[in-house]
Amino acid sequence: MRHQYELSQLVQSYGGKEVLHIDHLVLERGRIYGLFGPNGAGKTTLFNLLAFLETPSSGSIIFDGCTVPRSKPGLRLEKFRRQVVMVDQHPIMFSTSVFKNIEFGLKIRGVGRPGRTEIIRRVLELVDLSSYASARADQLSGGETQRLALARALALSPRVLLCDEPTANVDVENQAVIRGLLSRINRDQGCTILFTSHDRLQAAGLADETFVLEKGRLVSTSHENIFSCSAAPEQGVCLLQEKTRFFLPRGCLQPLGRSRIHLNPEKYTLERGPEPTPAPGVLHGRISLLLEEGERIRVAVNTGTMVTVFLSREEYQRHRLLIGDPVTLRFGGDGVEWL
Amino acid sequence: MNFFTASFSSAIQLVFSLDPELLTVVKVSLRVSCLSTLLASVLGIPLGFFIAHGHLPAKRLIITLLNSLLALPTVVIGLFVYGFISRRGLFGSLDLLYTQNAIIIGQVILITPLVTALIVAAISRIDERYAKTARTLGATSLQTAVVIFREARFGICAAVISAFGRVISEIGISMMLGGNIKGFTRTMTTAMALEYDKGSFTLAIALGLVLMTISLAMNVLFNLVQGRGRL
Numbered sequence: 001m002r003h004q005y006e007l008s009q010l011v012q013s014y015g016g017k018e019v020l021h022i023d024h025l026v027l028e029r030g031r032i033y034g035l036f037g038p039n040g041a042g043k044t045t046l047f048n049l050l051a052f053l054e055t056p057s058s059g060s061i062i063f064d065g066c067t068v069p070r071s072k073p074g075l076r077l078e079k080f081r082r083q084v085v086m087v088d089q090h091p092i093m094f095s096t097s098v099f100k101n102i103e104f105g106l107k108i109r110g111v112g113r114p115g116r117t118e119i120i121r122r123v124l125e126l127v128d129l130s131s132y133a134s135a136r137a138d139q140l141s142g143g144e145t146q147r148l149a150l151a152r153a154l155a156l157s158p159r160v161l162l163c164d165e166p167t168a169n170v171d172v173e174n175q176a177v178i179r180g181l182l183s184r185i186n187r188d189q190g191c192t193i194l195f196t197s198h199d200r201l202q203a204a205g206l207a208d209e210t211f212v213l214e215k216g217r218l219v220s221t222s223h224e225n226i227f228s229c230s231a232a233p234e235q236g237v238c239l240l241q242e243k244t245r246f247f248l249p250r251g252c253l254q255p256l257g258r259s260r261i262h263l264n265p266e267k268y269t270l271e272r273g274p275e276p277t278p279a280p281g282v283l284h285g286r287i288s289l290l291l292e293e294g295e296r297i298r299v300a301v302n303t304g305t306m307v308t309v310f311l312s313r314e315e316y317q318r319h320r321l322l323i324g325d326p327v328t329l330r331f332g333g334d335g336v337e338w339l
Numbered sequence: 340m341n342f343f344t345a346s347f348s349s350a351i352q353l354v355f356s357l358d359p360e361l362l363t364v365v366k367v368s369l370r371v372s373c374l375s376t377l378l379a380s381v382l383g384i385p386l387g388f389f390i391a392h393g394h395l396p397a398k399r400l401i402i403t404l405l406n407s408l409l410a411l412p413t414v415v416i417g418l419f420v421y422g423f424i425s426r427r428g429l430f431g432s433l434d435l436l437y438t439q440n441a442i443i444i445g446q447v448i449l450i451t452p453l454v455t456a457l458i459v460a461a462i463s464r465i466d467e468r469y470a471k472t473a474r475t476l477g478a479t480s481l482q483t484a485v486v487i488f489r490e491a492r493f494g495i496c497a498a499v500i501s502a503f504g505r506v507i508s509e510i511g512i513s514m515m516l517g518g519n520i521k522g523f524t525r526t527m528t529t530a531m532a533l534e535y536d537k538g539s540f541t542l543a544i545a546l547g548l549v550l551m552t553i554s555l556a557m558n559v560l561f562n563l564v565q566g567r568g569r570l
Binding site for chain 1 (some may be wrong): 342466468469471472473475476477478479482486488490
């Protein structure tokens with residue numbers, strides 16, 4: 001499979017401050033990638049680089065086998081930019097009709113009028129906005145705007161679609177529609193899709209692969225169970241998201257200046273049964289969600305804070321877990337990481 | 340009060356009788372104002388866009404300077420241009436003094452900073468996402484600029500109308516550089532000043548009415564354009 005993107009030693013700095021540093025990242029063509037990370041982790045910067053809206057301070061981007069030139073005066077990146085379309089978290093519509101909004105990119109690409117009309121009709125049908133063709137685009141609802149932004153992007157048949165939190169500002173019904181659309185585009189057109197999200201659960205059902213940015217760098221965590229963590233009055237105890245007391249495993253004291261903790265969802269032990277006495281690395285709660293994800297089962301446990309763990313099918317069948325069952329999760333020192 | 344009422348009613352009669360002298364003055368005013376607005380727009384709109392969107396090191400200083408130029412008195416501009424186009428001036432040989440072109444030059448100097456400052460404000464208010472969206476849809480820099488202009492069209496329209504309102508009502512430049520020559524450089528404002536000096540209020544009030552009507556018409560037009568855009 002050919003690489004859609006290959007990033008090497010990619011660095012982006014603003015005013016001398018490094019905001020993104022990716023040693024090596026390969027995105028394969030035709031796959032769906034989920035990108036996670038807290039606010040300020042560098043997700044938007046990475047998107048801007050992948051959409052060729054910015055040139056990196058250093059490093060290289062190879063797109064579809066072509067090295068993207070950088071930092072050349074008067075550099076024109078339209079050739080690359082026209083193969084990648086980015087859909088913003090809060091997409092903005094030109095203050096004209098729905099039809100003309102979609103037509104914009106097609107006109108730029110020199111598509112003739114009959115061709116434009118046919119493409120616009122098709123994409124509007126795809127996003128279920130056919131009856132809105134002559135409506136004012138800047139007066140649509142949030143969900144309709146997001147769907148129109150997707151239609152505007154899809155009309156251009158991009159090789160890559162970058163979606164910044166595509167479902168963050170829409171209702172549940174539209175979230176499902178948008179997720180369905182992204183899957184369909186990927187399946188039917190072989191379009192590579194990269195999206196950011198804070199909703200790990202929804203993203204898990206859509207992405208073939210996920211990666212996490214933390215302070216501008218790719219990190220090896222699965223971005224499951226990253227919590228803010230403040231020190232509790234007792235020694236060796238911290239509060240996950242300011243509410244759930246967590247006795248830190250032995251040898252895992254909170255380093256100075258670190259306030260985020262990662263509980264590895266694959267390095268733990270699970271036991272069924274009633275609440276044990278508080279002990280290091282132990283969290284107790286009830287199962288809120290069981291979801292099949294390929295060969296594994298996602299288990300969300302409400303411990304006061306929602307903690308996710310993964311079980312193999314065999315483990316799941318052995319434990320015979322049901323929603324509402326009380327369970328105890330034990331994290332050892334290797335299952336806890338400070339960020 | 341009777342004097343005012345009598346002058347007002349005579350002025351209305353003068354307007355409706357399409358008095359040739361009145362029509363000539365209005366025609367000169369409109370020609371001069373339209374041309375100077377057009378030229379100032381040609382200069383000020385791209386300049387305003389460049390200042391608003393360009394990465395200029397002294398952007399704030401330039402905007403402060405522009406805002407200061409808004410308060411430039413018309414007589415100062417009149418004097419300044421006079422110094423250049425009078426017989427002893429640098430451009431004396433062009434014989435521009437006391438012509439409509441002289442008024443246009445002065446008025447362009449007067450309103451170019453106004454158009455530029457209002458364009459800077461109009462363009463700066465446009466959401467940056469428009470440019471980003473246009474670029475991600477494949478637009479070149481020029482096509483992106485067109486998108487921004489389209490989104491700022493009402494602000495641009497308002498800037499041009501404000502500039503027109505400024506020049507059609509100014510008197511200092513028209514008087515000093517035009518010389519108030521009957522049938523040639525006499526504009527509505529200079530004619531009104533002259534009639535006032537003569538103690539003849541009828542033509543002055545009639546011109547005042549025309550001036551107010553033009554101003555009202557421009558605003559109605561602007562509101563119509565804006566309203567159409569919002570439909």
